């Protein structure tokens with residue numbers, strides 16, 4: 698078995714028919730993404746490898762989707778790991794610790810590496826495969842119609858895109874899922890930067906239930922429903 702195996706994300710009713718055995722978080726299955734026609738190298742057998750692979754595979758997924766629709770996906774320009782408060786600012790706004798964000802000014806993503814690593818250690822590699830595809834979902838939004846009344850709509854659509862990208866990658870065999878735990882996914886979505894549940898708040902991301910629901914929606918139905 699040498700396909701990349703992604704733990705944690707056995708989130709959905711359709712996939713959790715046999716849930717409850719509580720298998721431990723999976724680590725480090727050698728991957729062969731490159732041999733399956735992706736440009737992505739590495740096996741994702743440690744935190745830096747998973748971060749790199751999550752970014753590469755998700756961008757590969759979106760470049761394919763754009764191409765199918767007669768467009769061209771524009772990759773992010775930078776993928777910045779920062780520590781605590783030393784992150785890059787975005788349009789004059791300082792980066793904050795314990796966060797990951799997409800910045801439309803410069804079209805880049807930055808993440809607090811220690812924060813993401815801590816989630817990875819605590820919750821398994823699914824943390825990386827929720828946070829990075831979510832932020833790349835914002836990079837995709839920036840290239841599509843930008844018409845959201847509320848920030849929460851933007852955030853939930855990014856969750857939906859993240860779910861769609863993950864299921865797409867699983868479908869073509871570059872990622873595998875293993876038995877995981879819905880609560881772990883929920884925890885991941887909560888942890889992925891969720892300052893408030895107030896619908897109208899400018900930084901609202903949606904309730905954990907909403908986030909899980911939108912993620913699952915993209916996962917089962919695909920990007921067209923996002």
Ligand SMILES: [Zn+2]
Nearest residue numbers: 831835852855
């Ligand atoms: Zn977001």
